[in-house]
Amino acid sequence: MARLSVPNTARLPSSVRVDASTSAVVKSLNRLTRESLISLALDWLDESAFPNSTPFLRARMSEEEEEEDNDEDSEDIYPPARTVEDLRQLYEDMRQQKGSKRDVVSRILEGDWRHGLTLYQLAMADFAYLDEHPTSQKWNAYQILPLQKPSHTEDEQLLKVDKESLQAPRFHPSTFLQNLQDQVLPDVKAHYHFHRLQEFPLLLLRIFVIDSPYNSALALSSLDQSGTVTNFDASRTVYLAFPDGSPSIYTTKSQGTGSAGTGESRSLQNLIIDGVPKALSRPMERYTVxxxxxxxxxxxxxxxxxxxxxxxxxxxxxxxxxxxxxKQSPLDAMLPTPPGSREQSASTSSRKRGAPLTQSQRDRKRARAAAQSRFGDSASISDGKGIERFEVVLQDPFPVTSRNLPALEENQEEDSEDGETQGRINRRRSKVESVLQQAVQDIDDMDDVNEVDTSSSHWTPMLKVTFSGPHVFAGIRQLVEAGIIDGKRMPGWMTGEETVTKGVVHRGRIRGYKGSGI
Amino acid sequence: MASETNVVEADALGDEIAELEEQIAATKKQLKIQASTIIASIPSQSLVKESSRSRSKNNKKLLKGLQGQETHQQQCLHRICNPVTAFKVHDPDPNAVDDGHVLGLRFEVMSRSQFLKPYYVMLNRPYSKFSALRVHRHTLPSAIPLAGLAARHLPAPKPEDGNPPLQDLDQFVRTLRREIIRYHNRLGISADLRRALGLHQVTEEDTEPTSIVEVGIADIEAKQIKLTWADERHGRLVMDDDGKVTKFSVFGVDGRDWETTKSLFDRPQRIEEVVEKLKQSSTS
Structure with a gap:
């Protein structure tokens, strides 16, 4: 008689095994390099990890069986090792030797862990990949904000963000996990694994979700009783990252190993985003993201x-x-060199030596100085802080004043598909400019964050501008340095000073003062 | 053969050029230090001022340098004497509110009798009908509750409101500085503890079971300190805003370790006292 398995809300234990022949398992190992595979195997053989990643050993068999097996050993490509020390030595030797990655993968899957990899091992393999490829995931940042304390007079009220709160949320991994587990429904099972990346001050949480009421190996069995449904293929993985010393949280979009619908994965994303603030909250201390x-x-x-x-x-x-x-200490009596002066001194020395600068050289120098004044030391191509996509929606009325002209011109360049509209815009600009300049200036005069947009009578097209590339702001800086964008008239959001990658531009500024976060 | 010797010669010349360039940079720096020292001294200042009647080109340059040095010195003096100084910034954004006028506040922080990089808060006036201030940019770490303080002391006016709420910049700056200094003191406490226990240099051999092997900050505001002993006991210390220890607990391998907890913390007391006890218990 089969063991009775009762659906409950417990999490999936780390020691649950997944069949080694499952395509997702093979895939997750195959994307690692040889070195990281070997070090991963050695980590699995470590004493602390041992209960969750026991290898297939010969010692398990009884002696009689062993004698029978001796004949089969010749056919077994990877004969099981006797002890863990032997295996450890074997992998250490493999590290010294040269060889192909495929050998290591097949040794792991068909040899030492032929009885299946545990969820713990799969999580470690995924994190090893993330360590090697930190840019393989797309992260969304969320801010954790305190909520107002509920008052006793009203029962059902929507809690508002407490703007005057001075509290910072406190994150404790195990408490957080316990609370998050309480939010998960009983027909979904999840496996959690914490990890610290090598180069980043982050604590990562990998959540591996499966649609199954069982929290035993039954949940992962590749064949259901009906013989058709494969649960593992419908699994999804989501990462949460908790940066050290910052009240924010980063999440990734969920990734299915199989053919899970996009709508489904989005609902899981929402489920987790809804669950996170509840897991962070404590009695009398509630948070939202x-x-x-x-x-x-x-x-x-x-x-x-x-x-x-x-x-x-x-x-x-x-x-x-x-x-x-x-670092400018007030005890340093030396006059500080203002930014950009180094270039100036270099150019003066060159002028002493050679002929006076030509017009183009002077323009170039001016463009460089403008870029320096707008970007400071940020947005250099080699600083490794490149964002790959920057999107803004422009809500400004179309008439082009001298102030937002460069912005719109830039948009035209970026939106190459709108090329044919450019001619029309130029014509329109000349006609409408004189009429509307006054109106726009009026708006500017009574500039107010809280004020309602009064310029709705003017033509305000929905214009979305997307910049993409390996380092968007470094690219814009290079355009400024090359003199293609006028550095003085370029709007502030193009320098990346708002520290957002998505925003709505209104009156030439990103709405909501994203940068200050207030 | 000839080309080889040429390469060797070129390498030697390249090295020599690099060396000379280094020398030039060092000498230039030296020159700058000397020049600012000479021009900052009182006798030379009076000399320059006396000779200011002669309008030679060199003299003008000297006067200009003197003026620059004087303003810089004055600024430094202000920064040394006042923990918070204000300055004016121009926002380079052509669409900036209030013609790009920005009020900058500089908060000095010190650690181990050295000036650290100050924190900056930039305020602007985005409201046309009111002259109310608003935080524009800042360089404060997330541990400082700037948003909450700004909402308390610099409330934003609402357009429908006839009389806007009063903003108290003075109080804002005071409380903000208080939070910054508290935060830095808390950081300093755990750094002191780490130094006192000799954890900043890694020593493997002399780990007794009663010695603390790890001290870490456990939360954003640095109000909690995580302690780990060599015998796998671990503890947590919670202090309040003013550095008073409110909670302290030690966990052993089998449950709570009440003895150690009691010996280190029996009544609410200052963090410094607990740190002193920790030092003694760890070294003895």
């Missing part, structure tokens, strides 16, 4: 924009104030 409009693959950039450091609300040109290297 709010999207910050930052989406990037680059964790370094993310930590710079929403991390523990100084750059959270001082991007772009303002980074000269947050730069740790530029």
């Amino acid at each position: 709010k999207s910050t409009g930052i989406t990037t693959r680059n964790l370094t950039a993310l930590l710079d924009m929403k991390g523990p450091g100084r750059g959270n609300a001082a991007g772009g040109g303002w980074s000269i104030y947050s730069d740790e290297k530029n």
